Amino acid sequence: MTSLTSRLYSLIAILLGAGLLAAGIVLDRDSRLTTIHFLESDGRHELALLRVSAPVAEIRRGNIAAVDAWCDRAGEALDRRVTVIESTGRVLGDSRVPLDSIPKMQNHADRPEVRAALRTGVGESTRQSWTIRQKLFYIAEPLEAATPGAGSRGHLAPAVLRIAMPVPGAYEFGRRWQRHLWIGIAAVFALVLGGGYVLGRRVDRRLRRLRESAEALGSGDLAARVPVDSHDELAALGRILNSMAERLAAKLSELQAERDGGEAVLANLSQGIALLTPDLSIRHANDRFWEIVGTRRPPGPEVRLAATRQPVLEEIAAQARQRGTAVRRDVSLYVGGRGDYEISVSPIRAGAESGGWLLSIEDLKPERTMAKLRREFVANVSHELRTPLTSIRGYAETLLQGGLDDEENRSRFVDTIRKQAVRLESLVEDLLELADLERPDTALDLKDWDVAEVVRDLAAGFEELANRRGLSLELDARPGIHARMDRKRIEVAVHNLIENAIKYTDSGTVRVAVRDDGGWVLIAVQDTGRGVEPEHVPRLFERFYRVDRGRARAEGGTGLGLSIVKHAIELHRGRVSVESTPGRGSTFRLEFPRAGPPQGGSPAQAQDTTFPRPAPTDAPQAT
Structure with a gap:
């Protein structure tokens, strides 16, 4: 068994043994007290019977022979040792002592049961009797009740009547009960220990499986699962571990998908992106970055920025680290020719020295080409608009300056203005149509x-x-x-x-x-x-x-x-x-x-199909 299970098993065994021992001691004490109570009850009943036939007169006269003879008869009838003791402690009769030995017996005034009987009306004790060499239970009562305040100032009874029962015989039932009690306690203890051991081994196996599954999860095996075949607390813990493994697997898949998505985004960016450590080493960079700087990525988890062989990148990154803020600059890089780029180095966490830096390189050629196209477009639109507007304005001014009176040409002037207005309208409509088609949300x-x-x-x-x-x-x-x-x-x-x-x-x-x-x-x-x-x-x-x-x-x-x-x-x-x-x-x-544009798809590349062509002619054609 594991250390935890062994400790729990040992602790339970000690506590169980201590509990059963304490229960046995308490029950043993109770059994003794119960036996004493029964003995006392029987003794008092027997004393009551003897007191009825006691020779009180002979006792008062101190007639030892008569009193002893009565003690012998009473003792034989009850199978008890019967003793009569004067209030002074002198023994007048004893059923277990010969008549000639009675005068030689010790004074019993100091016997506990005698003192208690004279003082309270009943006395009892258990001790070894040196007269008959046997351990006895004594119970005594006065033949006549002691007056209140008994002692030197009160009237004492003429004698004390005492009976004695052998303790072994009296305690035989109690000893049997105690023996059975301890046997039962030992049997319970053995059964509990045995059952606890079997249960502990089973719990130990289940704990071992839990530990093995947890170790597998800790080592990265998210497919590991804890066998669950019950409904107790360990099974609940196993289900929690399995649920945690499923959540971890789902989270890991989500993180891997996010990572793959992020890498895919970085790989398809037109900019070169590099993540720099606080000491300006390259932790990660996309392919476009290495393409721009004109070198292959060196092996290793982190690469010094100097490996790009572009000193200007080191200069800008060092400047950003020194300032603690973002730095942006337009530079020229020479990789098989000159290229103009915008270099940007920004802190990943503002104000955090250990947050690292983000370096981006953006090719300015597309932006400048687009700016050129915009300028050309504006120039073309302006030119296309200016031509009809100039014509319209010219003919309108001609008409205003007297052309209205020129019957031969004014119709031609107005028709020209109309044609240029139609042309201008067509141009505006085409521009609006093209703008609508080029909108991203069309x-x-x-x-x-x-x-x-x-x-x-x-x-x-x-x-x-x-x-x-x-x-x-x-x-x-x-x-x-x-x-x-x-x-x-x-x-x-x-x-x-x-x-x-x-x-x-x-x-x-x-x-x-x-x-x-x-x-x-x-x-x-x-x-x-x-x-x-x-x-x-x-x-x-x-x-x-x-x-x-x-x-x-x-x-x-x-x-x-x-x-x-x-x-x-x-x-x-x-x-x-x-x-x-x-x-x-x-x-x-x-x-x-025919099915329409696919959602989120790129423009399809249709196959090349040749249509029938009519016979060629010699007529010129322009498009």
Whole structure:
């Protein structure tokens, strides 16, 4: 057994033994007192019987022979030792002593039972009798009651009547009861000890299993469980340990998921991130950090910052530690060439020297490229707005300065103002549409639509324009091709492609086709125009990009149509593509999933599908 179980077992055995011993002593004492009580009760009854027939007159006369003869008869009748003692202590008769020895007996005035009987009316004692060489129980009463204040001042009874019973015989029942009591106590003690030992071994095994399971949990084995096969306190403790193990396993899984998520976030950040210790050693860094500094991570749990071989990082980190605050600086790092970066070193816990530092490196190229794009966009918008506004203002001023009286030209002036206003309105509408498509929280009104019917309705609206330009508008769209899409966005995209195809095709055919390719919808708009030179194709979907700026403005284009097409399709997790051959024409394709955009997915990469192409013509084409 374990030390704890052994100590508990020993303590219980000692306490049980002490308790049983104390109980035995108390019960033994009670049994003795009970036996004495019974002896006293029997003795008093027998004394009462003897007192009725006692020879009081002979006793008063001191007739030893008569008194002794009466004692012999009484003792033989009761099987007791009967003695008559004068109040002075002289023995007048004794059933166990011969007549001739009576005068030689010692004076009994000092016997405890005699003194007590003369004083209180009854006396008793247990002692060894030297006269008959036997241990006896004595009980005595006066033949006549002692007057109050007995002693030298009161009247004493003429004699004391005493009977004696052998103690071994009197205590035989008590001894048997005591013997059985101690045997019972010993048996109980042995049974309890044996049962306690068996129970202790069982408890010891269960405690050992608890300890082994706790040690396994402490060593990291969260799959360890305590066997629970009962409903006592140890079983409750086992269930608590099992519950704790389950919570620890769940918490560990949660922490591992958080760690993995954090590492995934760090790994996908565009910035280089490093966690520095208070002494500016690198405790953890993402791959982007090592990529920026141009070196591989050295082995070991912690790496000195000098291992990056970029002294400027050490300088900024040391400056932040010296100040105790965040430091931010734009620097140039040379890794296969010059790169501009923003270095930031911040304390993890403000004001705590042992909290460590967070070092981040952000490439400034994307930010500066975006700033350049914003400037170019603002410049392009300003230019596109300025052109119609200047025209409108010029013709309006001409009309105000007398042009209203020029009947030959004023109608032309007003028509020009109207056309420029329409162009300005189109530009503003396209800008608003593009801004709406580029919003991060743009929502799609997704419903199930027949794509062929939607495209057919759109194409019908361009038949008149195609006829005016002498073009053939063909539609290849079999009904029943359904998709979950935002009809408005898809209509805008297809509308822009058909409008561009008609606008920039001088002769020939514009063909619109709809195909169902498994889980994808493919829409192609094909023309027989002049085509686009290969160097212009990658930039066709940029805002305000035109292959032929002069012709585009003459046709009233804003330069935003294809950019709107691209954003509308990418919102559906699809893609746009273009194939163009100079002198033969262009084909624009829209591809998006029939089931709609997956939640949280990235733009899908649809497979490349080739649509039928009409026979080439010699007519020039521009887009």
